[in-house]
Amino acid sequence: MHDTPLFTRAAKKEPVLKNVFYTCHYFTYLPKIHYLCNSETNYTFHTMQEKIIILDFGSQTTQLIGRRVRELNMYCEIVPYNKFPHGDKSVIGVILSGSPFSVYDEKAFKAELAEIRGHLPVLGICYGAQFMAWTSGGNVEPAASREYGRALLTEVNGADPLMKGIKPGSQVWMSHGDTITAIPDSFSVIASTEKVRIAPYHINGEQTWGVQFHPEVFHSVDGTQLLRNFVVDICGGRQDWSAESFIDTTVAQLREQLGNDKVVLGLSGGVDSSVAAVLLNRAIGKNLTCIFVDHGMLRNDEFKNVLHDYECLGLNVIGVDASAKFFAELAGVTDPERKRKIIGKGFIDVFDEEAHKITDVKWLAQGTIYPDCIESLSITGTTIKSHHNVGGLPEKMNLRLCEPLRLLFKDEVRAVGRALGMPDHLIKRHPFPGPGLAVRILGDITPEKVRVLQEADHIFIQGLRDHNLYDKVWQAGVILLPVQSVGVMGDERTYERAVALRAVTSTDAMTADWAHLPYEFLAEVSNNIINHVRGVNRVCYDISSKPPATIEWE
Numbered sequence: 001m002h003d004t005p006l007f008t009r010a011a012k013k014e015p016v017l018k019n020v021f022y023t024c025h026y027f028t029y030l031p032k033i034h035y036l037c038n039s040e041t042n043y044t045f046h047t048m049q050e051k052i053i054i055l056d057f058g059s060q061t062t063q064l065i066g067r068r069v070r071e072l073n074m075y076c077e078i079v080p081y082n083k084f085p086h087g088d089k090s091v092i093g094v095i096l097s098g099s100p101f102s103v104y105d106e107k108a109f110k111a112e113l114a115e116i117r118g119h120l121p122v123l124g125i126c127y128g129a130q131f132m133a134w135t136s137g138g139n140v141e142p143a144a145s146r147e148y149g150r151a152l153l154t155e156v157n158g159a160d161p162l163m164k165g166i167k168p169g170s171q172v173w174m175s176h177g178d179t180i181t182a183i184p185d186s187f188s189v190i191a192s193t194e195k196v197r198i199a200p201y202h203i204n205g206e207q208t209w210g211v212q213f214h215p216e217v218f219h220s221v222d223g224t225q226l227l228r229n230f231v232v233d234i235c236g237g238r239q240d241w242s243a244e245s246f247i248d249t250t251v252a253q254l255r256e257q258l259g260n261d262k263v264v265l266g267l268s269g270g271v272d273s274s275v276a277a278v279l280l281n282r283a284i285g286k287n288l289t290c291i292f293v294d295h296g297m298l299r300n301d302e303f304k305n306v307l308h309d310y311e312c313l314g315l316n317v318i319g320v321d322a323s324a325k326f327f328a329e330l331a332g333v334t335d336p337e338r339k340r341k342i343i344g345k346g347f348i349d350v351f352d353e354e355a356h357k358i359t360d361v362k363w364l365a366q367g368t369i370y371p372d373c374i375e376s377l378s379i380t381g382t383t384i385k386s387h388h389n390v391g392g393l394p395e396k397m398n399l400r401l402c403e404p405l406r407l408l409f410k411d412e413v414r415a416v417g418r419a420l421g422m423p424d425h426l427i428k429r430h431p432f433p434g435p436g437l438a439v440r441i442l443g444d445i446t447p448e449k450v451r452v453l454q455e456a457d458h459i460f461i462q463g464l465r466d467h468n469l470y471d472k473v474w475q476a477g478v479i480l481l482p483v484q485s486v487g488v489m490g491d492e493r494t495y496e497r498a499v500a501l502r503a504v505t506s507t508d509a510m511t512a513d514w515a516h517l518p519y520e521f522l523a524e525v526s527n528n529i530i531n532h533v534r535g536v537n538r539v540c541y542d543i544s545s546k547p548p549a550t551i552e553w554e
């Protein structure tokens with residue numbers, strides 16, 4: 001194992017499988033098609049926009065490399081290790097990612113670099129560095145002691161352009177089982193740590209470097225500096241990728257491609273579909289019709305409030321209250337997967353019916369974002385996010401797909417939303433599962449239970465906002481437990497429901513920690529819920545992290 005995954009779930013030794021674990025047992029009611037090739041909206045500007053190509057060898061941090069490069073306002077694309085876009089003149093540099101494999105593994109991914117090295121600046125990270133050293137006649141061996149975590153640079157050749165501004169003592173993050181033990185004469189060591197002599201190297205006479213540590217992770221203190229040295233100084237990146245430039249080019253592109261065609265888009269209230277709608281609205285105005293379905297499992301007044309927000313944003317939006325249909329279909333259903341399927345199918349039926357009322361629709365727009373689409377995530381042969389495809393909405397409706405955000409990371413989607421003038425409360429919304437409160441009511445669903453949960457949830461979320469805690473947590477909500485317990489209110493014995501509060505911190509929902517909210521705040525929320533929500537006499541706080549728990553209870 002060479003690029004042992006850096007994060008907790010790595011213990012499973014299935015770095016790619018994390019994505020499967022994360023998603024495939026869910027049924028998102030807004031089906032998304034994930035491969036770039038499936039979307040018909042071609043953005044020719046991508047061939048004009050200068051870019052860094054990240055060749056993905058399956059590392060858990062490949063996406064992180066992409067995010068770091070984008071944070072430098074440089075456009076980049078992540079492609080599988082064997083799909084370099086030869087002939088694309090807009091590529092100004094190449095980064096090779098890490099990998100779960102050893103260069104010696106039979107299954108190790110091996111890229112053909114002959115047409116890349118020497119023609120374009122190249123930076124190999126971890127496995128990427130080992131692969132280039134090994135294929136150039138160097139030696140790679142299992143490290144005497146495996147190196148994970150922090151290390152300090154002891155010697156640095158500050159004259160090398162990759163190491164500009166990086167001093168001895170700088171902390172770097174290691175995560176590898178193999179190490180480079182010998183390099184050809186044409187390679188120079190440009191920094192070392194106590195245990196790793198060849199921490200980064202430079203291939204003389206070539207614009208090619210390799211680093212054993214991970215500059216993309218937060219704990220490599222000068223990692224951004226190193227990436228900037230590569231992307232800006234060495235590759236000559238103009239750093240012209242910004243939310244504003246993205247909007248200008250995408251709007252122009254959408255106008256050209258969609259012409260006078262009509263487009264439908266399903267709004268969920270979430271950030272991605274909302275930003276996609278506003279962007280499309282800017283491009284094609286009333287030719288975009290948005291459909292927002294209330295399945296009855298939304299938060300308190302959410303349908304009304306979000307619909308109002310959408311109208312204020314000038315969107316042409318149809319709100320459909322289909323809650324009665326969903327309550328009827330969900331009656332008596334306790335199995336979480338059944339609930340998801342019922343809601344998924346119901347959503348598609350309602351959406352389809354509404355969309356058919358609009359004449360001459362040609363396109364279905366979706367808020368698919370980059371992490372959903374990175375084809376390379378399945379390079380080890382594992383299908384990811386299959387749940388997003390289950391609905392089959394695009395197939396059923398026989399529409400062409402338009403996914404204007406499909407090259408953006410989540411934080412970029414938010415930046416685009418902000419630049420489009422969307423209000424903060426829409427942009428900063430916590431993630432909310434497609435099946436909504438249905439998966440937060442353990443057991444069967446009734447309108448009365450939804451009412452109880454909506455009220456408790458409202459108190460918790462409003463409390464977070466009032467105490468300036470909302471933006472400090474990744475996601476929060478209340479779960480209605482299938483238990484009743486004894487309490488006493490006034491002189492009366494009560495036998496009522498219990499709810500659990502759940503608030504987590506996270507960066508991507510793949511791992512999460514319970515949010516350490518102040519006791520006083522929890523006490524206030526608990527009191528408010530018990531005093532104001534009829535039917536609840538007990539409040540618990542969920543202090544489980546993910547893994548081993550998940551964020552949602554079902």
Ligand code: XMP
Nearest residue numbers: 026027028431432433434435509550551552
């Ligand atoms: P878990 O519970 O696996 O959730 O830790 C991770 C993230 O996914 C959200 N989630 C869903 N989102 N449809 C969705 O669109 C679903 O069925 C679903 N289930 C969980 C969850 O809220 C969290 O943000």
